[in-house]
Amino acid sequence: MKIIDQYIYAIGQKLPMRGREDVKKELKSLLLDDIDAKYGENPTEDQLNEAIKVFGAPGKVARKYSGDRLVIGSGFTDLYFLIFKILIFAMSVAFFTVFMVQLFADNLAGMAIVRELGNMVMNIYNASLSGIAVVTIIFIIITRFVKESKVDLEDDWTPKELKSIPLGQEVESKIESFVSIFFIMIFIVIINFFPQLINFAETSFEKSGILLASKVNLEHFALYAILMTVVWIAELVYHILILKFAVKTMALKVYNAILNLCSMIILIFMVTDSNLFVKNPESTISPLLGFQGIFTLILVISAIEFLVETGKWAYKSLIKKM
Amino acid sequence: MGDKEKIMENLLQELKRGTLVLSVLLSSREASYGYSLVHKLHDCGVEIEQNTLYPLLRRLEKQELLESSWDTSESRPRKYYKISTDGEEILEALKVEWSKMNNVIKEMISKEESK
Numbered sequence: 042m043k044i045i046d047q048y049i050y051a052i053g054q055k056l057p058m059r060g061r062e063d064v065k066k067e068l069k070s071l072l073l074d075d076i077d078a079k080y081g082e083n084p085t086e087d088q089l090n091e092a093i094k095v096f097g098a099p100g101k102v103a104r105k106y107s108g109d110r111l112v113i114g115s116g117f118t119d120l121y122f123l124i125f126k127i128l129i130f131a132m133s134v135a136f137f138t139v140f141m142v143q144l145f146a147d148n149l150a151g152m153a154i155v156r157e158l159g160n161m162v163m164n165i166y167n168a169s170l171s172g173i174a175v176v177t178i179i180f181i182i183i184t185r186f187v188k189e190s191k192v193d194l195e196d197d198w199t200p201k202e203l204k205s206i207p208l209g210q211e212v213e214s215k216i217e218s219f220v221s222i223f224f225i226m227i228f229i230v231i232i233n234f235f236p237q238l239i240n241f242a243e244t245s246f247e248k249s250g251i252l253l254a255s256k257v258n259l260e261h262f263a264l265y266a267i268l269m270t271v272v273w274i275a276e277l278v279y280h281i282l283i284l285k286f287a288v289k290t291m292a293l294k295v296y297n298a299i300l301n302l303c304s305m306i307i308l309i310f311m312v313t314d315s316n317l318f319v320k321n322p323e324s325t326i327s328p329l330l331g332f333q334g335i336f337t338l339i340l341v342i343s344a345i346e347f348l349v350e351t352g353k354w355a356y357k358s359l360i361k362k363m
Numbered sequence: 364m365g366d367k368e369k370i371m372e373n374l375l376q377e378l379k380r381g382t383l384v385l386s387v388l389l390s391s392r393e394a395s396y397g398y399s400l401v402h403k404l405h406d407c408g409v410e411i412e413q414n415t416l417y418p419l420l421r422r423l424e425k426q427e428l429l430e431s432s433w434d435t436s437e438s439r440p441r442k443y444y445k446i447s448t449d450g451e452e453i454l455e456a457l458k459v460e461w462s463k464m465n466n467v468i469k470e471m472i473s474k475e476e477s478k
Binding site for chain 1: 396397398413414415417418421439440441442
């Protein structure tokens with residue numbers, strides 16, 4: 042009965058090493074009992090094939106003995122996907138920052154920008170893929186060697202934890218916070234580690250033949266960079282809280298309003314600080330064309346946003362009271 | 364097979380699956396090998412596929428509810444399973460729980476039928 046041995050061998054190949062020989066030995070005995078009972082001691086080849094067919098495909102039989110073998114334990118799935126998302130996000134921020142630095146530092150133009158953009162996308166893709174592969178392997182090893190019941194991530198959960206969940210206006214989309222975190226991180230890196238990019242941008246503009254009325258004094262800018270970094274870190278905290286709780290509580294709204302106010306105050310100081318901008322007497326254009334103008338524009342936009350948000354809040358409060 | 368029949372078949376399978384361990388433990392007071400156990404259960408009215416029973420026997424053995432031994436005295440070696448001391452204890456507890464559940468369901472059905 043060579044076919045029986047071949048069948049048992051095929052099942053054995055799909056069984057875990059531990060206890061394999063014992064299962065194979067038992068299966069063979071059981072199958073032969075079944076064949077004996079159905080077809081007697083001398084079954085034909087067709088009868089053997091029929092008995093094997095009824096017993097089931099090797100993989101299916103082996104799976105019944107192995108149980109549900111998950112690649113990543115169901116208890117780890119949420120954590121796995123969270124790390125997955127953080128990884129892609131971190132890689133995007135890192136390579137976008139590198140791209141921005143290259144854009145100004147290497148004075149890129151035309152097709153070079155497109156090429157570097159393509160490189161950036163490929164780098165994000167490759168680095169994310171490598172990172173995901175490493176994370177996946179780690180989770181597979183954890184699932185393989187650690188019993189899920191021993192690493193219950195919510196084992197010590199109690200209803201008391203619900204008390205820390207803030208209730209308020211639910212955030213409709215998290216994209217705004219993701220995009221904000223993305224750009225805030227890039228801006229923090231640029232103004233703290235590559236502030237010279239501001240002068241690169243100014244020099245690049247002047248290559249068009251137009252002389253700027255003023256340029257940013259980087260030494261003086263360092264003080265504002267510290268202040269802006271503090272506000273932006275506070276903004277990062279705000280967006281992380283929004284992502285975590287997905288609600289805009291009154292406390293968060295007030296916190297955000299204070300941050301906007303701080304940003305505006307810093308911008309007012311920057312725009313009106315004569316030491317921050319080194320004037321060029323040879324220039325004939327408006328002093329607002331340049332970073333002084335950009336800062337003014339940001340200030341105006343921030344002020345409009347602040348007024349609109351405050352107005353909306355006041356209007357809603359009034360409606361509620363009525 | 365229609366959707367309703369499929370749902371019914373799945374529900375029946377789930378219902379039967381819940382009683383399998385109890386049926387196997389009840390039928391393992393005397394040492395039996397896999398194939399004979401299938402027939403023993405069949406004679407009692409419990410239909411179970413060989414490929415469901417055999418892995419179940421090994422699982423119960425791993426949980427130390429059954430104990431096993433190979434009989435090599437005959438021409439074909441056979442693995443015999445018998446309920447263990449731990450298995451006996453679990454079986455007694457399961458029987459109590461089963462009776463409770465049975466009474467609850469009976470009560471619910473009789474209430475429903477008397478409406």
